[in-house]
Amino acid sequence: MDVYDAVRSLIVLGTYPAGRPVTELELCERLGVSRTPVREALRRLEGDGLVRAARRGVTVVELDAKALRDAYLVRASLEALTAELAARRQRDGELSPASVARLVEHADLADQATRRGDLVAGARHNRAFHQYVAALADNPAASEVLDRIWDQITVSTRASLTAPVRPALVDDEHRRLIEAVTNGDPERAAAHAREHVLATMSVLAEQGGET
Template sequence: MASTPDSQPGSAQAVYAALRRRFSDGVYAPGQRLTETVLAADLGVSRTPIREAIGRLLTDGLVVPAARGVAVAALTPGEAEHLFVLRADLEALAAELAAGRQAQGRLAPAEVNALDRAVDQVESAVKAHDPRASAQANLALHRAIGAAAGNPFLEEALHRVWDRIAVTTVANLDDPHWAGAITEQHRAIVSAIRAGDPAAARRTAKAHIEAAWSAYRPLA
């Protein structure tokens, strides 16, 4: 299949997607200043698509204006609380819908098995004491559950919430007490989805995010 202009590595869309992945992966720290020149050099592209991508990141709330560039947005405690309240309900709904699809026979076995593997990957990264790998694997699991819900509008809303929170996830998964607890919680969510039990999936997913909020350490 021929690539479209937006799929070319140097296109504004491709650059925007690459930068969003970097935010999700915790590459940038809250308050870190980002300039067009540095980002263009990092990604090996011209400054024009960087400039367009930064405009979209400003709209997304992932960066804020700063001297000679932008800075990575840092969540205030109040903003973080609002996001986690929203996230708890969105992720609870995603798990509920995924379990409902499983009960209806609409969730492929490969999708359910992929959730189990994703849990294993989080556990392996946590045991390796690798906060960044843990954060990446954790987000991959939550994205997989969001995709399993089968609702693209819900998934889009979740992506926006995840990206705002992801910049601090690495530091939070460096907490051994919280990192050690998440595997059991993840397995409970996936077990409920596999069992096709929407009520249990909703309950365990919401409890997991509420526990995440209790362990959350905002960065400034």
């Protein structure tokens, strides 16, 4: 793992939570590297929207209510696109049965972890499910932007991570998306993906929950 990936993981996984100041020296000591790669990593992470320059080092960014809503709206549009593309590839015979089965497996893991109350694992598997939809779309540009949006949302909503008020509904939304992709129905896949993200945004605005 290079320095950029290491620092990004420290932020996304919550070692350095939103609002936390981080100095170059602290990162150098933690990672056992010189200041040059740390400085370059922080520059890239600032471009990713995860940190902002501070008097000493950087501060991990926490999106305000409007910025978080904006991020969710972008995510909704991009996930609608990737779901549509995945369904098109399925319709055109480009996806293997194993890849579709893997999508179901991701949904199963997310649902199982959430129902047993393991919120950290549930969030991790949930993100893996959505990332896999994007992988099936085979559009690297969309996947790259989605990863950045997911990072920003994860960091800014970590403190509000609580037991989801709608675990069955979240899983049901995932299953409808899987069905549309499996059936090769681009329009329905896009609609289900968009509705899922917007529903998540609405619940989070009220009291937090599964992303």
